[in-house]
Each structure stands twice: as structure tokens, then as C-alpha cells.
Amino acid sequence: QKEVEQDPGPLSVPEGAIVSLNCTYSNSAFQYFMWYRQYSRKGPELLMYTYSSGNKEDGRFTAQVDKSSKYISLFNRDSQPSDSATYLCAMSPSNEKLTFGTGTRLTIIP
Amino acid sequence: NAGVTQTPKFRILKIGQSMTLQCTQDMNHNYMYWYRQDPGMGLKLIYYSVGAGITDKGEVPNGYNVSRSTTEDFPLRLELAAPSQTSVYFCASSYLAGGRQFFGPGTRLTVL
Numbered sequence: 001q002k003e004v005e006q007d008p009g010p011l012s013v014p015e016g017a018i019v020s021l022n023c024t025y026s027n028s029a030f031q032y033f034m035w036y037r038q039y040s041r042k043g044p045e046l047l048m049y050t051y052s053s054g055n056k057e058d059g060r061f062t063a064q065v066d067k068s069s070k071y072i073s074l075f076n077r078d079s080q081p082s083d084s085a086t087y088l089c090a091m092s093p094s095n096e097k098l099t100f101g102t103g104t105r106l107t108i109i110p
Numbered sequence: 111n112a113g114v115t116q117t118p119k120f121r122i123l124k125i126g127q128s129m130t131l132q133c134t135q136d137m138n139h140n141y142m143y144w145y146r147q148d149p150g151m152g153l154k155l156i157y158y159s160v161g162a163g164i165t166d167k168g169e170v171p172n173g174y175n176v177s178r179s180t181t182e183d184f185p186l187r188l189e190l191a192a193p194s195q196t197s198v199y200f201c202a203s204s205y206l207a208g209g210r211q212f213f214g215p216g217t218r219l220t221v222l
Contacts (some may be wrong), residue, residue: 008150032208043114043152043200043213088152090206097143099166102152 003027004058008087019076023089023101026070030091030099033065035074038086038103047087048074079108097105111136114214119183123162131186131217134200141176141204142184143211144168144176146197153200159184160207191221 005090006023021035027033032054036044048063050056050072056063062075089101112154117132135142140161145153155168159178175187184203188195198218202211 006152019119024172034210041216041218043202049210075190090211094208096208097158098208098211100153102150104130 004101010105012107021074029093034090036088116214133184135203139203143202145200
């Protein structure tokens with residue numbers, strides 16, 4: 001079993017739709033949870049950063065962490081064509097290296 | 111600030127050749143990382159460094175070497191290139207070990 005599991009997609013949704021991306025993990029020591037967005041032929045860029053359980057909102061995006069279920073989610077409540085990218089989850093215990101998911105390729109159809 | 115820069119952007123190598131991928135950051139970060147990204151496989155950590163003069167192996171270090179003589183630079187050396195090293199290579203840096211990582215634009219390497 002991989003330490004971090006993420007559905008690779010691809011996922012296609014119409015503009016304006018609500019999108020939910022998810023990762024599950026097996027290491028209960030993970031405390032820091034991140035979502036990176038990677039456009040085609042570019043390096044990943046940090047989108048959301050959360051610590052421990054709970055929700056965090058930033059514009060159209062909401063990150064949720066459920067440590068009891070070892071499950072994290074990223075919601076986009078008004079998806080735009082410019083959101084078409086690959087989304088990678090990443091997580092780490094305190095002061096250690098990040099472990100990345102394989103990424104979900106998302107396309108928003110105008 | 112330029113952030114994390116990588117050179118070259120693209121390179122084609124023949125089997126058995128060697129090359130160095132360059133990485134520089136101007137954010138005074140102590141932590142630097144090298145990843146490779148293969149289609150559908152996510153990011154695999156090759157080597158990382160916690161400061162000048164200190165490096166350690168990641169998940170897939172075989173066939174690669176690194177050095178860290180300054181805070182800013184973290185070059186990745188490929189010796190005896192093999193087709194299995196065809197990939198996109200990303201360098202990253204961070205202020206904290208488990209913190210936000212800043213990525214470079216990547217080097218697309220093909221070994222034929």
C-alpha cells in the first residue's frame with residue numbers, strides 16, 4: 001500500500017461546477033497537509049497549506065483534513081478554465097520531508 | 111527575487127554520457143531537494159540537502175550524485191546516463207523541512 005493515494009483521473013468538468021479532489025494516507029504521523037497546482041510543463045506551486053484537522057478557505061478553494069479518517073480534500077466551488085492543471089496533495093510529519101500523491105489531472109471545459 | 115532557477119530546460123543525452131543539472135535559489139533557504147517526475151507517478155525524491163555541505167539520499171538515488179558547497183546551489187550529476195533516467199527533473203527549496211517548497215521550472219531530459 002502506498003503511503004499516499006490519489007486518484008490520477010483524468011477528471012473533466014464544466015465551467016462553474018464544484019470540483020472535489022481527494023487523497024487518502026496511511027501514516028498517522030502526518031500533520032502538515034498541502035495542495036500543489038501544476039500547470040502543463042511548469043513546476044508545482046503551492047495552492048493550500050493546512051496543519052492538522054479542520055478546514056481552510058482561500059477564495060474559491062477550500063481544503064479539508066480529516067485525520068480520524070486519514071482523508072484530505074480540496075474543493076473548488078466555481079471552477080474556471082484557468083484551473084485546468086494537475087493537482088498534487090503532499091503531506092509530512094513535523095520537520096520531515098514531504099510525501100506527494102501521484103496527482104489528479106483536471107480539465108475545466110468552457 | 112528569481113526564486114528557484116534550473117538549467118538547462120531541455121537536454122537529450124546518449125546512453126553512457128554524463129551531465130550536470132544546475133539549480134540555484136536566492137531565498138536563502140537551507141533545505142533543497144531534487145525530484146524526478148514520470149507520467150502518472152508523482153514526484154519521487156532523489157536527493158536532498160539540509161544545508162551547505164550536508165546531503166542525503168531520497169527514495170530513488172541510484173545513478174545520481176549531488177553536492178552542496180553553497181547555500182544557493184545544489185547541482186545534480188548524472189553519470190553513465192540510462193534510458194530509465196528519461197524524466198522531468200525538478201529542484202525545490204524550503205525554509206523548513208516540512209514546510210512550503212518552492213519549485214523550479216524543471217529540466218526535461220531524454221536519454222536515447
